[in-house]
Amino acid sequence: MQAEPSFAGPAEKFFRSPALRKMVAASGANWLKSRTHEVTELLPGCYLVPLPEIARRRVVAVDVAMLLSDAALNSREFIEICRSARLDAFSVRQALADIASYDEQSARRVAELLAWNYDDLSRIVVQDETIDSFSSQLSESYEEITLLYKLGESMTELIHPERFIQMACRELHSSLPFAWVAARFVDDRASAGAVADKTITVGTPPCEQSRFEGALRMALTGIAAERVILEGADRGVLGAGESQVILCPVMREGTPIGLVALGNKRAEDNQVNNGELKLLQAAAGHMGVLLSNASLYEQQQAMFLGTLEALTAAIDAKDPYTCGHSERVAYLAGEIAAEFGLHEHEADRVRIAGLVHDIGKIGVPEAVLRKPGRLTDEEFGLIKLHPQIGFQILKDIPLLDDVLPGVLYHHERFDGRGYPFSVSGENIPLVARMIGIADAFDAMSSSRTYRAAMDRTKVLAEIRRGAGSQFDERLVEAFLRIDLAEYDRMVSRHGSSEATRIGTLIPKERAA
Ligand SMILES: [Fe+2]
Structure with a gap:
């Protein structure tokens, strides 16, 4: 509780005098507890109106209005206060004469008016505080929700x-x-x-x-x-x-x-x-x-790729001439996909399709696969079953859904003269058209039971010649832009070791 009068000169000194302040404090000992606006007569003709300030439902301060009558300025107590403050009572009286116009009745009316004003002000302050607090909570919640949404997404x-x-x-x-x-x-x-x-x-x-x-x-x-x-x-x-x-x-x-x-x-x-x-x-x-x-995802992927590695190794084991074929086709098909503009993840899926494209050869007799020289029509008929056998083997594995078309259609030709369904053009799934080029390129570049490997110039000429007939022309263009240095390294590695490794198939950082 404090009084801060806004006067200058003798009047200010009077209001700040220790004796007066002490009397006001003694008179308002209970104001902080009672929230009263009750008028108190401090000295004859001097009325105090307490005006409590409320915050968070508590009285945190009490402002005091002092209303003076002419009688107050002539009272014995007034003179004593002036004397104790070493003030000339006459000067103080002159300074306060203009405002000393109240009597008890008018003081009570002013007290009522001030009480209403203060209640209104208190309510406004409380409302402002509530709005501030709500705005701050809202802002915090918005930040939190936005962050959680972005993280969740x-x-x-x-x-x-x-x-x-x-x-x-x-x-x-x-x-x-x-x-x-x-x-x-x-x-x-x-x-x-x-x-x-x-x-x-x-x-x-x-x-x-x-x-x-x-x-x-x-x-x-x-x-x-x-x-x-x-x-x-x-x-x-x-x-x-x-x-x-x-x-x-x-x-x-x-x-x-x-x-x-x-x-x-x-x-x-x-x-x-x-x-x-x-x-x-x-x-x-x-x-x-x-x-x-x-x-967990990394472990699952590693297990998944490990399983594919085992499957492709099983195919290659049936025919030493095709050692590493699946891995090389996977590599080339993935490079064609990337060169053609597919997204990194899609190119990885094309690689996986290339890795498993010949998995159906598990169902073709070894004697047919390893037979030197020309195949009979019946034997070729058995070979031609491998896309469908591969499809049957893999079709129930959910993680391979998107690579199945590559397995089933990789022997179709763009002109419709392939097998098993003789579909043509863009009716052949894109992944299968990509594997088709990679498969043909690797087959011509490798030695087979029935012929030696062709040289690079001749193989590329064959691929170019097949654009628009055997192969999709746009994919041939993409293929011809590929740097074959890594492919050649794979060929020499496969030549020196029969072990089929898929370490280079999908770069480690992307497999992770
Ligand atoms: Fe094949």
Whole structure:
């Protein structure tokens, strides 16, 4: 409770006099509790009107209006107050004469009026506070929902977890007023997968990058399951200004495998708030789940490719002349797809189709496959069954749905003179048209039971000659742009070893 009169000269000195203030304080001892507007007579003809200020349903202050009558300025108490403040009572009386126009009745009317005004003002203040608080909560919720939506939308980035982590850090940086956001992961591929030993930084770090990364690495060694807020000297090189540094663990199966950190808050209040912590924890939580899913996906892919490797090795084992054929066709078909402009993921699927295109040869007798010289019509009829046998073998494997057309149609010709269905043109699935070129090129480039390998110039001339008849002309153009150096390396490797490896089939970073 305090009185702040807005007078100058003797009047101000009078209102600020310790004796008067003491009397006002004594008179209003209960105002903070009672919320009263009741008029009190402080001294004869001097009326006090208490005006409580309410915030969050509590009286936080009491303003006091003092209304004077002419009688007050002539009272004994007035003279005593002036004397104690060493003021000339006459001067004070003159200074206050103009406002000393109240009597008890008019003082009560003014008190009522002020009470209404104060109630209205209090209500407006409360409403303003509520609106401010609601706006702030709404803004926090919006940021949170936007971030969660973006994170959720990208949770399928299992093939590229690093992209997801970068996106999450960028979103945090754009949603929160911190100069830098960083993520750091343990140096253990089994735990952190593709982001093992990586630091992702967005914004402006507080120090040179290598020191910054060193500090994050150190912080990671000490982090537990709970977030940490660093202040003052504890922040080390991560500190900037007065801002706190927040470290939030990225957990996988109960173990920290990384951390997300924020620092150098650029806002009026440089202390981290609850909304910011919630967003950071949500981002770290999503990172943990994504890395765990990515690891499972990687294992599943490795198992899947391992199974295909075993299957293709089984085919090649039936005919030593075709050693490595499946792998080379897979490589060339994938290169044609990439050259033709298919998306990276689609090109990978074409490679897989190329790898398994001849899997139906498992169902063709070895004596026919390995027979030197010309085949009889009956034997050729058996060979011609392999696309359908391959289709039957693979059709129930869900992960191979999109590669089945490559298996079934790879011996069709663009002019409709192929087998097994004699379909033509674009009725032949694109993947099968790509494998058709790769298959023919590799067959002509390799020695067979019935003939020696053709030289490169002749093979390419044959492929060109087949454009528009045996092959799709546009795909032949794409094929002729391929650099065959890697293919030649594969040929020499297959020549020196019968082992069929698919290590080069799909680059490791994309298989991961
Ligand atoms: Fe074939």
